[in-house]
Amino acid sequence: MELNKIEILLEKYFQGETCIAEENELRNYFSSPDVAQHLEQYKPMFVYFPLAKEQMLQQEIPLLPIPKFRNEDKKRYVVWVSIAASVVVLLGIGMYVFYNYDNANGKQDLGTYDNPEVALKETQKALALLSNHVNVGIESVYYIKEYQDSKELIFKQ
Known part of the structure; x- marks a missing residue:
């Protein structure tokens, strides 16, 4: 057990x-x-x-001394950090301008035409395309009307 x-x-x-x-x-x-x-x-x-x-750890771990900066080293450090920071800021501004330049400059194609005759032809083509799609939608409405007529004959309303 x-x-x-x-x-x-x-x-x-x-x-x-x-x-x-x-x-x-x-x-x-x-x-x-x-x-x-x-x-x-x-x-x-x-x-x-x-x-x-x-069990206990018997080995001592030596601590490294913290390096002390002289006054000249501090000034150099501050100078290099400020140079690096300004480079980062300039790169950021440059990337922003690079990626947003097309939108700000207005290089978008809005479909505008300088020649009125070309504009008329393009408008007629767009309206013809729209008309064809509307006619397809209207044909399906005829089937609904035929269904409605058949329903009225069957139920004699």
């Missing part, structure tokens, strides 16, 4: 569903000398955790 309980606790442990008391029970079982043969593979893991908790 004890072995079955340990196997269930192990399954819960690997699913992340155990409480502290159940984990202590597993740790006590695996630290004892009588561990079942098929569970022997888990023994190093449960024996290692308490040992790892007590």
Whole structure:
């Protein structure tokens, strides 16, 4: 019965569903000398955790000193940062002007014509195209009228 309980606790442990008391029970079982043969593979893991908790880092980590700037270095730094910032601002303005130049300059094709005869012909072509599409729509209305007439004959309204 004890072995079955340990196997269930192990399954819960690997699913992340155990409480502290159940984990202590597993740790006590695996630290004892009588561990079942098929569970022997888990023994190093449960024996290692308490040992790892007590380990301390003995090596000292050296801290690097913070470099100190002389007054001349600070001035050079400020000069270079201001030059870099102004270059970034100029690039930003240049990109904005480059991408928005066509819209601001009015280079959009509005379909305007200098010759009135060409404008008349183009307008007539556009109206003819519109008329054809409207006529197609009107033909479908005739089918609706025919349907309405048939309905009135059947129901004699």
